[in-house]
Amino acid sequence: MEELLQEFLKPRSTLALLGVIAVSLFALGKFADLVVDYAVVLSEQSGIPKVVIGATVVSLGTTAPEVAVSVLAAFNGHPGLAMGNAVGSIICDTGLILGIACLIRPLTIPWDIASRQGWVQLVSGVLLVFLSIPWNAPLSPYTDGAEGNFPQWAGFLFLGLLAIYLWISVKWSISSTTDTDGTTPISEGEDSDEEVSASAPVLIVKIVLSLAGVILSANLLIPAVMIVARRLNIPESIIAATLVAFGTSLPELVTAVQAARKGHGDLAVGNIIGADILNALFVAGAAAAMTPGGLTVAHSFFWPGFPAMLFVLVVFRIGIYVCRTQLTRNFGFVLLAAYFAYLGVSIAVGVNPGH
Numbered sequence: 001m002e003e004l005l006q007e008f009l010k011p012r013s014t015l016a017l018l019g020v021i022a023v024s025l026f027a028l029g030k031f032a033d034l035v036v037d038y039a040v041v042l043s044e045q046s047g048i049p050k051v052v053i054g055a056t057v058v059s060l061g062t063t064a065p066e067v068a069v070s071v072l073a074a075f076n077g078h079p080g081l082a083m084g085n086a087v088g089s090i091i092c093d094t095g096l097i098l099g100i101a102c103l104i105r106p107l108t109i110p111w112d113i114a115s116r117q118g119w120v121q122l123v124s125g126v127l128l129v130f131l132s133i134p135w136n137a138p139l140s141p142y143t144d145g146a147e148g149n150f151p152q153w154a155g156f157l158f159l160g161l162l163a164i165y166l167w168i169s170v171k172w173s174i175s176s177t178t179d180t181d182g183t184t185p186i187s188e189g190e191d192s193d194e195e196v197s198a199s200a201p202v203l204i205v206k207i208v209l210s211l212a213g214v215i216l217s218a219n220l221l222i223p224a225v226m227i228v229a230r231r232l233n234i235p236e237s238i239i240a241a242t243l244v245a246f247g248t249s250l251p252e253l254v255t256a257v258q259a260a261r262k263g264h265g266d267l268a269v270g271n272i273i274g275a276d277i278l279n280a281l282f283v284a285g286a287a288a289a290m291t292p293g294g295l296t297v298a299h300s301f302f303w304p305g306f307p308a309m310l311f312v313l314v315v316f317r318i319g320i321y322v323c324r325t326q327l328t329r330n331f332g333f334v335l336l337a338a339y340f341a342y343l344g345v346s347i348a349v350g351v352n353p354g355h
Contacts, residue, residue: 005219005220005223009223009224009227010227014228014231017224017227017228018228020220020221020224021221021224021225021228024217024218024220024221024224025217025221027213027217028214028217028218028221028250028254029254029258030213031210031211031213031214031217031254032210032214032254032255032257032258033258034206034210034213035058035061035207035210035211035214035255035258036255036258036259036262036264036267038203038206038207038210039053039054039057039058039207039259039264039267040262040264040267041203042057042200042203042204042207043267045199045200045203046200049110049113049266049270050264050266050267050270051109051110051113051114051117051266051267051269051270051273052113052117052169052270053267053270054259054266054267054268054269054270054271054272054273054274055117055169055270055271055273055274055277056166056169056170056274057204057207058207058211058255058267058270058271058274059252059270059271059272059273059274059275059277059278060274060278061207061208061211061212061215061251062211062214062215062251062252062255062271062275063089063275063278063279063282063283064211064215065215065219065251066085066086066089066279066283067278067282067283067286067287069081069085070082070085070086070283070284070286070287071286071287071290073085073287074287074288074290074291074295075290075291079287079291079293079294079295079296080295080296080298082283082284082287082288082295083132083150083284083287083295083296083297083298083301084301084305085279085283085287086128086279086280086283086284086287087128087279087301087305087306087309088305089249089252089275089276089279089283090125090276090279090280090309090312090313091305091308091309091312091339091342092249092339093249093252093272093275093276093279094272094276094312094313094315094316094335094339095312095335095336095338095339095340095342096249096253096335096336096339097249097252097253097256097272098256098268098269098272098316098327098332098335099332099333099334099335099336099339100253100256100257100332100336101256101257101259101260101265101268101269101272101332102260102327102328102329102331102332102335103329103332103333103336104257104260104261105260105261105263105265106265106326106327106328106329107260107265107266107268107269107326107327108263108265108266108325108326109265109266109269109320109325109326109327110266110325111320111324111325114266114269114270114273114320115320115321117169117270117273117274117277118273118316118317118320119317120165120273120277121273121276121277121313121316121317122313122314122316122317124161124276124277124280124281125276125280125309125310125313126310127158127161127280128150128280128284128309129306129309129310131150131151131154131157132148132149132150132295132297132301132306133148134146134147134148134149141299141302141303142302142303145299146299147296147297147298147299148296148297148301148302149293149294149295149296149297150284150288150294150295150297151288151294152288152289152291152292152293152294154285154288154294155284155285155286155287155288155289155290155291155294155295156285156289157285158280158281158282158284158285158288158289159281159282159285159286159289161281161285162277162278162281162282162285165277165281211251214251214254214255215251218250218251218254221250222250252271252272252275255268255271256268256271256272259271265326265327269327276313303349304342304345304346304349308338308341308342308345308346311338311342312335312338312339312342315334315335315338316335319331319334319335
């Protein structure tokens with residue numbers, strides 16, 4: 001799809017492309033608004049905490065395109081792209097996007113639920129690394145530049161763990177609704193009577209359609225920006241290190257930013273936690289399961305990719321423990337510093353940090 005859009009947009013004038021960029025940005029904001037509003041109403045109607053809805057319904061929607069791209073890439077003989085999608089997205093989501101969301105407004109979260117989901121997030125990342133290491137010579141990626149492999153059976157294992165995670169998330173949400181009345185006021189009075197009275201299936205359909213609008217707007221925006229950047233003679237290395245990496249996580253970014261802006265920090269955090277879990281279990285798992293030889297794990301994943309991924313996940317885990325019920329702006333600066341440190345190391349060692 002991206003190649004078709006590139007071909008369609010290339011002949012257009014710079015002024016027309018700027019118009020496309022403006023319309024895409026406007027659409028992104030509007031559709032992300034709808035995602036947040038419908039998710040909040042779904043939480044109110046069902047009694048399911050917003051952090052759980054963010055970690056399941058919303059994150060499934062925002063990561064679906066990455067699953068499709070990664071499976072297709074692995075099927076066509078490009079396993080590195082599939083693994084890069086998973087690892088790069090986790091780093092970008094946790095470091096850059098959550099950091100930005102914290103700067104917009106301190107994110108209030110239900111500590112117990114976020115902590116439980118956060119452990120699943122961290123363990124998923126650790127398992128991804130553990131199963132990629134060539135255990136017959138575990139240090140060879142660092143000493144000899146050897147490759148690892150994420151085998152096909154591990155892909156099926158991850159898909160099974162994904163099913164268990166979704167089932168446990170439902171159990172946790174049911175448990176939380178029995179402990180509380182599950183209701184909190186709908187903020188800022190933005191939801192109409194029609195939305196409040198809508199059934200859960202209708203709200204889920206509205207969330208899915210709004211997420212589709214976010215994804216389509218992002219897919220239109222990034223090629224237009226890349227073409228304009230090239231016309232302005234911005235180096236390809238800068239484009240790859242910023243726009244490409246930024247583009248695949250744009251749905252998570254706009255959703256988290258709008259959730260933070262509207263005061264729904266738990267929805268923003270849940271979306272990032274869920275996206276990280278799904279990037280490991282779903283993106284990497286589905287791509288490996290579709291590939292008889294599994295996913296080849298290049299030397300660049302062992303340095304700096306995997307260490308950076310585990311570092312931001314551990315920083316986030318510590319942040320939840322220290323900050324408890326509110327992720328502060330200072331914590332946002334820490335996450336951003338971790339992300340930009342990874343970006344700097346990647347550029348210094350000549351690795352494309354895009355995914």
